[in-house]
Amino acid sequence: MTSSSSTNGPRQTRTLVVLIGAAVLAFAGFIALGTWQVKRLAWKEALIARVQAHVQGEPVAAPGPQQWSGLTVEAHEYRRIAVAGQFDYTHEVLVQATTELGSGFWVLTPLRTEQGFWLYVNRGFVPPELRAPSQLAAFNKPGTQHVVGLLRFTEPGGGFLRHNDPAQGRWYSRDIAAIAQAQGLSSASVAPYFVDAVAQAGDNPNAWPRPGLTVLRFSNNHLVYALTWFALAAMTAGALGYLIVDERRLRRLALERQEHAPHA
Numbered sequence: 001m002t003s004s005s006s007t008n009g010p011r012q013t014r015t016l017v018v019l020i021g022a023a024v025l026a027f028a029g030f031i032a033l034g035t036w037q038v039k040r041l042a043w044k045e046a047l048i049a050r051v052q053a054h055v056q057g058e059p060v061a062a063p064g065p066q067q068w069s070g071l072t073v074e075a076h077e078y079r080r081i082a083v084a085g086q087f088d089y090t091h092e093v094l095v096q097a098t099t100e101l102g103s104g105f106w107v108l109t110p111l112r113t114e115q116g117f118w119l120y121v122n123r124g125f126v127p128p129e130l131r132a133p134s135q136l137a138a139f140n141k142p143g144t145q146h147v148v149g150l151l152r153f154t155e156p157g158g159g160f161l162r163h164n165d166p167a168q169g170r171w172y173s174r175d176i177a178a179i180a181q182a183q184g185l186s187s188a189s190v191a192p193y194f195v196d197a198v199a200q201a202g203d204n205p206n207a208w209p210r211p212g213l214t215v216l217r218f219s220n221n222h223l224v225y226a227l228t229w230f231a232l233a234a235m236t237a238g239a240l241g242y243l244i245v246d247e248r249r250l251r252r253l254a255l256e257r258q259e260h261a262p263h264a
Contacts, residue, residue, distance in 0.1 A: 010247060010251045016247060020240065020243065023239060030232045033229040034227075041222035044220045051077075054080065055080060057080055058080065061082065062081045062113065062191070063193075064115050071192070071193065077153055078152070080149070080151075081148070081149060082146070084114050084144055085114050085145065086143065087140070087145060088109070088112060089137070091109075091183040092109040093171055093179055093183065094131055094171065095172070096171065099125050099213045101210065102127065104126055104131075105125070108122050108174060110180075110190070118190040119191045119193075120174070121195045122197060123197050124208070124210045124212070125209055125213050126210070152195065153192075155174045157173060159173050176190065176194055197211040198211055198214075199211050
């Protein structure tokens with residue numbers, strides 16, 4: 001402590017209680033935040049491992065209506081699926097997107113599967129200058145198409161601070177139920193998920209829409225955050241310990257001065 005502490009003697013009891021209380025609360029808060037980050041670290045590592053296992057697996061058949069109620073994020077998201085059917089380009093929508101290629105749109109097109117249900121397929125990304133229907137029509141493929149992609153769950157509501165506007169055709173998230181309703185498709189026959197198409201062998205790498213841009217990299221800084229919070233907790237504990245030791249020293253010095261003070 002400072003020399004003024006030794007000169008002035010022990011701290012007032014009220015001041016000491018406030019300092020110790022504040023230190024204890026700060027220590028408990030830092031420990032809680034560090035523990036939370038450890039839990040987040042375990043969750044993020046499990047997510048990364050699960051996604052890697054799913055995207056590297058062999059494609060499975062697209063889940064049909066009998067399986068929709070049992071779909072879960074943990075078990076099914078990012079699984080590679082294969083499906084065949086015919087695209088209905090008249091009910092296609094564009095969803096605003098930002099990718100490694102810049103800002104533009106996802107092209108979300110309903111596929112009438114061979115099993116009879118509708119499945120929205122994110123055929124890929126297009127830049128703003130290719131958003132016009134007449135330009136997109138140049139990329140349409142007639143007949144039965146075979147799609148391989150990643151199963152993704154619906155994104156209701158919209159984007160950050162931006163709500164979907166079905167009436168104006170402005171979409172900021174891939175809200176399957178809202179898109180299907182706006183396009184006049186029966187919700188009972190539309191899969192509650194969509195598929196992010198991936199690039200396949202033989203595809204033109206420069207063609208539009210550009211598939212395979214699904215973000216599969218997840219930031220994982222939770223260990224650094226956890227160590228930071230625990231370090232702050234340790235520093236707080238050290239400061240509290242110093243405070244207690246210093247207070248005991250000041251009280252001992254005060255007692256010694258009293259004992260050696262001349263009697264009146």
